[in-house]
Amino acid sequence: MNELLITLALVLVKLLLIFGVVLSLAAYLVLAERRILARMQLRLGPNRVGFFGLLQPLADVIKLLTKEDTVPDRADRFLFLVAPGLAAVTALLAFAVVPFAPPLEIFGRQLPMVVCDLNIGILYFLGLSSLAVYGVALGGWASNSKYALLGAIRGLAQLISYELSMGLSVVPVILSARSFSLTDIVVAQDPLPFAIVHPVAFLIFLISVTAESKRVPFDIPEAENELVAGFHTEYSGMRFGLFFVGEYINMIILGSMVTVLFLGGWHGPFLPPVVWFTGKVLAVSFVFIWVRGTLPRLRYDQLMHFGWKVLIPLALVNVLATGAILLWLKGS
Amino acid sequence: MNLWRDIRGTVHPFWVTLRNMLRTPVTIEYPEERRTVSPRCRARIVLTRDPQGEERCVACYLCSAACPVDCISMQAAERADGRRYAAWFRINFSRCIFCGLCAEACPTLAIQMSGDYEMGSRDLLKLVAEKEDLLIDGGGRDNEYDFYRHAGIGVGQVRGAGDEENPPADFRSNLP
Ligand code: SF4
Ligand code: SF4
Numbered sequence: 106m107n108e109l110l111i112t113l114a115l116v117l118v119k120l121l122l123i124f125g126v127v128l129s130l131a132a133y134l135v136l137a138e139r140r141i142l143a144r145m146q147l148r149l150g151p152n153r154v155g156f157f158g159l160l161q162p163l164a165d166v167i168k169l170l171t172k173e174d175t176v177p178d179r180a181d182r183f184l185f186l187v188a189p190g191l192a193a194v195t196a197l198l199a200f201a202v203v204p205f206a207p208p209l210e211i212f213g214r215q216l217p218m219v220v221c222d223l224n225i226g227i228l229y230f231l232g233l234s235s236l237a238v239y240g241v242a243l244g245g246w247a248s249n250s251k252y253a254l255l256g257a258i259r260g261l262a263q264l265i266s267y268e269l270s271m272g273l274s275v276v277p278v279i280l281s282a283r284s285f286s287l288t289d290i291v292v293a294q295d296p297l298p299f300a301i302v303h304p305v306a307f308l309i310f311l312i313s314v315t316a317e318s319k320r321v322p323f324d325i326p327e328a329e330n331e332l333v334a335g336f337h338t339e340y341s342g343m344r345f346g347l348f349f350v351g352e353y354i355n356m357i358i359l360g361s362m363v364t365v366l367f368l369g370g371w372h373g374p375f376l377p378p379v380v381w382f383t384g385k386v387l388a389v390s391f392v393f394i395w396v397r398g399t400l401p402r403l404r405y406d407q408l409m410h411f412g413w414k415v416l417i418p419l420a421l422v423n424v425l426a427t428g429a430i431l432l433w434l435k436g437s
Numbered sequence: 438m439n440l441w442r443d444i445r446g447t448v449h450p451f452w453v454t455l456r457n458m459l460r461t462p463v464t465i466e467y468p469e470e471r472r473t474v475s476p477r478c479r480a481r482i483v484l485t486r487d488p489q490g491e492e493r494c495v496a497c498y499l500c501s502a503a504c505p506v507d508c509i510s511m512q513a514a515e516r517a518d519g520r521r522y523a524a525w526f527r528i529n530f531s532r533c534i535f536c537g538l539c540a541e542a543c544p545t546l547a548i549q550m551s552g553d554y555e556m557g558s559r560d561l562l563k564l565v566a567e568k569e570d571l572l573i574d575g576g577g578r579d580n581e582y583d584f585y586r587h588a589g590i591g592v593g594q595v596r597g598a599g600d601e602e603n604p605p606a607d608f609r610s611n612l613p
Binding site: 141143144145146147148149395396398399400 | 447450451453454455457458460462463464466
């Protein structure tokens with residue numbers, strides 16, 4: 106009984122910690138993105154609110170909260186109201202399986218630094234990222250607007266296509282780690298991160314992840330100059346904010362997936378594991394922002410071509426090759 | 438080869454953005470920093486005076502006619518010595534588009550564009566400028582120019598005493 110209570114308390118503490126850290130990280134990622142993009146365009150970016158603009162996220166939240174929350178006429182009210190939460194919650198939930206440090210030894214009790222070390226962590230993550238499609242699809246459909254609907258349709262097609270290549274590019278990692286658990290995968294990368302062992306899979310995963318987070322150059326579901334704002338055209342106030350926050354939480358979770366699967370998770374010399382983990386996640390986030398500042402948006406047909414004719418075949422060949430090499434290594 | 442070109446074309450922009458990120462931004466942080474406006478800046482309109490300190494405007498209505506948005510209005514009047522002036526002169530800055538056509542049309546260099554661009558207001562009526570608001574003390578861009586030294590019949594000076602003007606000929610002496 107006592108044992109159960111302690112475990113429960115620890116899980117709660119970890120949950121709250123992750124909740125707080127991820128949410129504030131997401132808020133500051135927005136600021137960082139705005140500042141970095143601005144610098145890439147020789148601008149300064151938001152620097153008025155607080156020292157160096159550090160209170161800008163707070164100001165944004167206050168602004169969003171005080172805006173009117175409109176529901177369009179003849180929208181599907183229930184779905185319309187639920188969709189943004191769906192987008193944010195699925196992104197947050199995925200964090201449950203991300204290990205951010207090796208298990209800690211406190212008072213003789215093994216404390217895994219992950220909310221829930223599922224032995225099928227990767228499948229859980231892939232499943233949740235498929236669920237995230239519902240936020241986009243339902244939000245777009247329920248708004249009763251052409252732009253939102255078009256954005257949602259595009260989003261659906263894009264997310265489904267790129268999920269394939271994402272799932273396929275993870276297979277080599279699972280093959281070499283011989284486990285679906287993210288903790289085991291990180292442990293398996295002790296000498297060499299999988300980004301070096303499986304460079305092709307790494308590249309495919311990075312590209313699919315960018316597409317998965319609906320960011321430039323794959324921001325077709327919200328292509329501003331064609332679809333106003335795509336699936337969240339009709340949203341206002343904090344509901345729009347939820348989509349927005351969900352997107353950035355998604356960016357963090359996908360960044361940590363890249364870190365865990367390919368960049369060696371918490372491994373690194375000198376610094377404590379958590380610092381290495383956070384640093385790598387931030388580095389991946391910077392790459393996302395960098396890509397956004399650099400590349401133009403793909404056209405819709407180009408996106409589909411690239412996904413189905415380049416990425417997926419490449420990922421399949423990669424899986425075959427990795428399997429063959431592993432078999433050969435084992436045989437010799 | 439095409440593939441090589443495409444790969445280069447994808448990778449090179451990353452270097453460009455990274456390099457630009459490390460350069461100093463060109464932004465001017467407005468309330469703290471101000472740029473010096475160019476000498477030909479077209480902002481708040483002023484009415485200037487000639488070297489004698491008299492109003493240059495002769496109320497010829499040319500600026501008012503040239504104005505594409507019709508925001509200049511005035512009432513002409515004449516002094517006892519024959520010099521024309523505007524009894525009142527009004528520019529509605531909430532309509533002015535700062536095109537500068539009025540300054541171009543003015544034959545006396547009276548109406549000029551100045552570099553004072555900080556004239557925003559939430560109250561439209563505050564943007565209606567009367568003659569007192571428009572008149573400045575100096576000559577604006579050209580302090581020397583005096584319209585009546587070049588033209589103006591017997592108003593600024595006696596007949597024939599202006600620059601580029603010959604003394605009046607006695608037509609009787611020209612008779613055959
Ligand atoms: S600047 Fe143009 S719009 Fe303004 S008063 Fe002169 S002519 Fe009219
Ligand atoms: S400002 Fe110039 S153009 Fe306008 S009425 Fe006076 S003299 Fe004529």
